[in-house]
Amino acid sequence: MNISTIRLDMRITIVSEVYSPRIGGMERYAEDMAMYWSEQGIAVDIITDTQDEGHQPTTQPYSVRRGLSFTEKVRAFKASETIFFVGVTIENILAAYLAGKRAVISHHGVYIYNQGLSHSIKGMIKRLLCRPMNNISVSKFVAREVGGRQKVILNGYRDDLFFPPQHKPNPRTFIFCGRLVPDKGVDLLISAFAKVHQTYPDASLAIIGDGCERDNLTSLVNQHNLNDRVTFFGARALPEVAEQLRQNACLVVPSRWNEPFGIVALEGLASGCEVIATAQGGLPEALSGHGRIVAPDADALAAAMRQVCEGKQSRQKAEVSKYLQSRRARCVAAEYFAYLFSSASQHDVRQDLVK
Structure with a gap:
């Protein structure tokens, strides 16, 4: 769809439970969509439950409203032509039903939790509430799990921040970027790196991120006597993450759990x-054949890491460049925009409720 054919007096409300100043994939995603659509002349409002304790003034071409009550959300949704959800909360979906406006939901997870019965029931309710609406999933894996009327649009990335280095880094430099929690499998990566280090003692591993597993992971590094080869950088802002990626030859994504996509x-x-990524959830789709997919265990990770140390490449420059061109944030935002105003998504949610 040509965006120039869209009426520009429309108002889109983006509903994102998490948002800046928090740092994460969904937060960046909501910002990217708001910025691109605003640049097209569309009036964009962001509604979020994330508070900004510092009350930072915004210079963005869209409004941000925080901490609205349920009644205020219903009123805001009624005033909007289109409601676009970044993820799902039960309260927000119910507010959309009461407002009776058409809504499109982007899914960045499958709402299946391991924290007990109450969380499992909440996840089931979320999936059921989403079924009648238009759903966009960030991978085929997510679309299959969530069900309902689905459109798959793979995630995008910020090409103004993430781009290749001018000079190739040492081929024996590895990096991890993400939360330090059990699901992310950083302990598997450290164990794999210990195996690699036996053959390549000059190899190094940078770990970007923080979380509840930080102390346990530090102890594991100590057990393997890798203190001088493994560096914990803690959490870093996005530009610093991008710079660290350019300084290392290989990113390892050792997740144990089914990543909805894996934007990193x-x-x-x-x-x-x-x-190198594990064959979990949407990770193979994120790489689209341009990386190494392995089982989530230390031996498989170590074998792939040794191949990198030996200089064996899994990426073809031309093919990777073509794929990345299609996944730029602006291109992805345009895909979403076209779908939001296509005939496939033009319906009032109340029409589905009476079917």
């Missing part, structure tokens, strides 16, 4: 890295 894998590709 895409960012690694864009930064010129060889990428």
Whole structure:
């Protein structure tokens, strides 16, 4: 769809439970969509439950409203022509039903939790509430799990931040970027790196991120006597993450759990890295054949890491460049925009409720 054919007096409300100043994939995603659509002349409002304790003034061409009550959300939704959800909360979806306006939901997870019965029930309710609406999933994996009327649009990346280095880094430099929690499998990566270090003692591993597993992971590094080869950088702002990726030859994504997509894998590709990822959830889709996909265990990770140390490449420059061109944030935002105003998504949610 040509965006120039869209009426520009429309108002889109983006509903994102998490948002800046928090740092994460969904937060960046909501910002990217708001910025691009605003640049097209569309009036964009962001509604979020994330508070900004510092009350930072915004210079963005869209409004941000925080901490609205349920009644205020219903009123805001009624005033909007289109409601676009970045993820799902039960309260927000119910507010959309009461407002009776058409809504499109972008899914960045499958709402299946391991924290007990109450969380499982909440996840089931979320999936059921989403079924009658138009759904966009960030991978085929997510679309299959969530069900309902689905459109798959793979995630995008910020090409103004993530781009290849001018000079190739040492081929024996590895990096991880993400939360330090059990699901992310950083302990598997450290164990794999210990195996690689036995053959390549000059190899190094940079770990970007923080979380509840930080102390346990530090102890594991100590057990393997890798203190001088493994560096914990803690959490870093996005520009610093991009720079660190350019300084390392290989990004490893050792997740144990089914990643809905794995945007960091895409960012690694864009930064010129060889990428090794586990065959979990949407990670293979994120790499789209341009990286190494392995089982989530230390031996498999170590074998792939040794191949990188030996200089074996899994990426073809021309093919990777073509793929990355299609996943730029602006291109992805245009895909979403076209779908939001296509005939496939033009309906009032109340029409579905009476079917």
